[in-house]
Amino acid sequence: MSNFQFNLKSKKVNQLCQQTIDILETRTEDEVKKSVDDFQDFWQKYQHEKKLSIAFIGQYNAGKSTLIKALTGDESVRISAEICTDKVTEYAWQDVLLLDTPGIYAGNTEHNDITLERIYKCDLLVFVVPNELFNPQGAEFFQKVANQMQRVGQMVLVVNKMSRESGSPQVLLSTIAKVIEPYYPQQFYTCFIDADSYLKSQDPKYIKYQQSLQTKSNFNDFLDSLQKLIQKNELSAKLV
Ligand SMILES: Nc1nc2c(ncn2[C@@H]2O[C@H](COP(=O)(O)OP(=O)(O)O)[C@@H](O)[C@H]2O)c(=O)[nH]1
Ligand SMILES: [Mg+2]
Structure with missing residues (x-):
């Protein structure tokens, strides 16, 4: 049943x-x-109870938790270069419920299944990859979510850690296009950000660099993508 019919x-x-x-x-x-x-x-x-829910998914270590912390300012969000949790954690952000997932990694089928089950029920998805882009598990997972779960049009693709040596978005986009075939990066409101820079810009310690950190983070592009996705899906999302 299409979303439109569902709404009616x-x-x-x-x-x-x-x-x-x-x-x-x-x-x-x-x-x-x-x-x-x-x-x-x-x-x-x-x-x-009807709240919009957004799950942050993708490879582990891509910066999903950092992105959630940057959005919510919630100090309890755990960030780590190690795999630090195998649970899905919920955070409130205004009227939206954000789900932080452990991310997909090899040899962890059971937890990957738990993540899949939870994201089935979520209205919208934010798929995060690092500046190195998709690893093989990440690419497979993306295809699964887009194809099998039919979440094209309900998902933002975020390329994070752009403050690292990354190559231009133009070059990255052509690599992404190959991985996500038959879809196009534009169908996923693809944006290039550095969540860590945005997080720092919110820290009083870095007040002197606030403006430059915010510019470097390109966080507004992510907010724009998210806003577009919420607007496009608003009715159907609230009804799920
Ligand atoms: N340079 C850089 N490092 C980041 C960025 N976002 C996250 N990290 C680092 O990447 C590691 C993993 O981040 P985390 O948010 O826990 O990743 P998750 O496993 O996807 O939740 C941590 O050491 C973060 O500090 C970013 O935008 N830029
Ligand atoms: Mg995490």
């Missing part, structure tokens, strides 16, 4: 529920009143 169906269900409630609310029998109250309790909670 969901709208119709909402309308039917409201009509039924309107009729039932005119009834005075205790049993009916209780059912209406129960339903309204449930409905309120359900509406409250």
